[in-house]
Amino acid sequence: xxxMTQSPSNLAASPGESVSINCKASKSISKYLAWYQQKPGxxxxxxxxxxxxxxxxxxxxxxxxxxxxxxxxxxxxxxxEDFGLYYCQQHNEYPWTFGGGTKLELK
Amino acid sequence: EVQLVETGGGLVRPGSSLKLSCATSGFTFSxxxxxxxxxxxxxxxxxxxxxxxxxxxxxxxxAESVKGRFTISRDDSKSRVYxxxxxxxxxxxxxxxxxxxxxxxxxxxxxxxxxxxxxxx
Numbered sequence: 001x002x003x004m005t006q007s008p009s010n011l012a013a014s015p016g017e018s019v020s021i022n023c024k025a026s027k028s029i030s031k032y033l034a035w036y037q038q039k040p041g042x043x044x045x046x047x048x049x050x051x052x053x054x055x056x057x058x059x060x061x062x063x064x065x066x067x068x069x070x071x072x073x074x075x076x077x078x079x080x081e082d083f084g085l086y087y088c089q090q091h092n093e094y095p096w097t098f099g100g101g102t103k104l105e106l107k
Numbered sequence: 108e109v110q111l112v113e114t115g116g117g118l119v120r121p122g123s124s125l126k127l128s129c130a131t132s133g134f135t136f137s138x139x140x141x142x143x144x145x146x147x148x149x150x151x152x153x154x155x156x157x158x159x160x161x162x163x164x165x166x167x168x169x170a171e172s173v174k175g176r177f178t179i180s181r182d183d184s185k186s187r188v189y190x191x192x193x194x195x196x197x198x199x200x201x202x203x204x205x206x207x208x209x210x211x212x213x214x215x216x217x218x219x220x221x222x223x224x225x226x227x228x
Contacts, residue, residue: 034214036152043111044204044218055216087152091213095170098152 002026002090006099012107015080021073021102023066023088032092033071035064038101039084048073049091080106109133111205111219118225119195127190129205129219136186137161140208142215143179143190145201155203156190160210172198195226 003026013019023033031051038044046055048064051071061076075082083106088099115127127143140163143155156179159166167179178191188205202223206215 032213036215043220044206044215046214046216049212049214089152089154089214094168094213096154096213098154100151 001095002029002093002097004088004090004097004099006086006088006102008102009100010103010105012105013078014107015078017078018074018076019078019104020075021086021088021104023071023073023099025069025071025090028068029090029092031067032090033064033066034089034091035062035073036087036089037082037084038087044087075104109207109217111207111217113203113205113219113222116203116222116224118227120228121196121226123195123226124191124193125195125224126192127203127205127222127224129188129190131186131188131205131207134207134217136181137183138210140210140212141179141181141188142206142208143188144204144206144215144218145199146204146221147198147201150201153201157208157213158188162210192224195224197226200224200226 005024007022033051035048036044047058052064063074065072086102110132112130138160140159142157157168158179176194181188202221204221205219207217
């Protein structure tokens with residue numbers, strides 16, 4: 001199975017700042033990486049797929065980059081609603097696996 | 108608006124069975140691939156099972172951790188997907204999410220709110 005490792009596990013930032021979350025695959029997954037946001041009481045939301053393609057409705061302050069084994073989710077100009085948990089997921093090969101998550105907290 | 112609503116969770120003993128159901132609306136169910144993803148308390152996400160559409164002969168795939176114990180199925184006439192869980196173990200305790208994937212896509216476009224399954228003696 002492809003192991004997905006996210007870093008950092010926790011991240012504290014203030015509204016208006018920019019942050020980056022990293023995701024590393026144990027083998028090449030080409031461009032096939034998705035990012036999700038998880039917030040209490042809300043359904044998980046797909047933000048980005050295929051490394052850098054924004055899902056419809058995802059604000060443009062979110063961007064994804066990377067290929068092969070190393071990927072990054074960047075959120076520019078943080079808004080209050082951006083705080084929560086973020087997960088990466090490889091969608092290149094079975095079984096589809098997730099990273100351990102990054103908790104983005106308000107500083 | 109896409110909606111996915113899971114039901115059927117609860118507290119069960121190890122070794123017992125439980126069947127989850129997911130009612131869907133707001134999209135063309137018959138040509139959408141459906142999945143179950145779970146999350147143990149305080150842990151990360153784990154993909155559990157996928158069922159493809161009729162054009163893919165309803166092919167099903169499972170995580171190794173549930174293969175032989177869980178069965179995913181769907182009823183296109185009711186726009187529902189199910190997860191039959193047999194021989195449940197303590198480690199199956201989790202929130203189970205119903206998710207959908209666009210045709211031939213292996214990421215999860217929409218998620219339900221989840222249903223809790225607790226396996227404990």
